Amino acid sequence: MSKTPPVPDDRSYHLAEWRKSSNNAYLTRLLEPLDVKPGAVVLDVGCGSGYVSAYFSRDKTVRRNLAVDLVPQTLRLARELSLERAQGPIQWICGQAEQLPVGTSSVDHLVCRVVLPYTAITRAVAEISRSLSDGGSVLLQLHPWTLYARKLSLNPRKWKTSIALMLILLTGVIFHFTGVLFRPSVGRWRIGETFQTLSRMRALLRRHELSIYRIQSHPEFLVYAMKYQNSGRAPSA
Numbered sequence: 001m002s003k004t005p006p007v008p009d010d011r012s013y014h015l016a017e018w019r020k021s022s023n024n025a026y027l028t029r030l031l032e033p034l035d036v037k038p039g040a041v042v043l044d045v046g047c048g049s050g051y052v053s054a055y056f057s058r059d060k061t062v063r064r065n066l067a068v069d070l071v072p073q074t075l076r077l078a079r080e081l082s083l084e085r086a087q088g089p090i091q092w093i094c095g096q097a098e099q100l101p102v103g104t105s106s107v108d109h110l111v112c113r114v115v116l117p118y119t120a121i122t123r124a125v126a127e128i129s130r131s132l133s134d135g136g137s138v139l140l141q142l143h144p145w146t147l148y149a150r151k152l153s154l155n156p157r158k159w160k161t162s163i164a165l166m167l168i169l170l171t172g173v174i175f176h177f178t179g180v181l182f183r184p185s186v187g188r189w190r191i192g193e194t195f196q197t198l199s200r201m202r203a204l205l206r207r208h209e210l211s212i213y214r215i216q217s218h219p220e221f222l223v224y225a226m227k228y229q230n231s232g233r234a235p236s237a
């Protein structure tokens with residue numbers, strides 16, 4: 001069954017992201033709050049074109065640089081592109097955010113940019129928490145509701161897109177109020193994505209021992225969180 005647009009495994013989308021992300025200063029600003037420690041294991045979940053892993057490959061203090069994506073051809077593209085920019089080994093792994101192919105507490109810093117909106121989000125967050133070491137950090141880039149609302153159109157020729165967008169908004173509202181994610185189908189379309197709100201994400205992350213320490217709403221919706229220390233209490237950060 002096809003997904004609602006934009007299709008996240010689209011080659012031209014990934015190539016555009018790869019070009020956009022050639023800006024080192026931007027990536028440094030984005031990833032700095034993760035506070036990557038020497039000897040760390042880093043993981044990009046839903047790596048797409050692999051620009052985050054290419055960036056990490058230049059940090060010689062990173063011990064293991066892992067990248068996971070669901071789509072084999074996306075991983076092939078990422079591997080090819082990394083030949084241009086990467087400066088160290090990257091382990092490309094085909095796998096699912098909802099069942100991460102890594103050990104428990106084996107990852108120190110994790111990035112997951114514009115992937116959770118397409119996943120079974122509760123399972124994916126549980127997996128992120130499981131794979132992170134105590135005190136490990138994660139960057140999540142999420143979809144705000146405005147991303148979909150501003151694409152709504154009164155143009156009658158765009159009625160299919162508008163219905164899909166309204167269903168996405170409805171799934172997001174249900175997720176916000178109940179924490180339940182449902183994916184309705186319209187004909188051959190399955191509504192394969194949802195928006196996230198800060199309050200729902202805060203509750204979900206807390207349930208999985210992750211505490212938010214930094215938030216950015218604009219121009220990208222970014223949430224940085226830290227895995228609780230052994231005590232099981234939220235870190236003070």
Ligand SMILES: C[S@@+](CC[C@H](N)C(=O)[O-])C[C@H]1O[C@@H](n2cnc3c(N)ncnc32)[C@H](O)[C@@H]1O
Binds near residue numbers: 069119
């Ligand atoms: C919108 S793209 C973002 C790619 C990349 N993170 C970036 O910032 O450009 C979403 C990516 O997540 C991957 N993806 C979607 N659902 C996934 C899942 N359940 N598990 C792992 N990867 C997934 C897609 O194949 C795609 O590469």
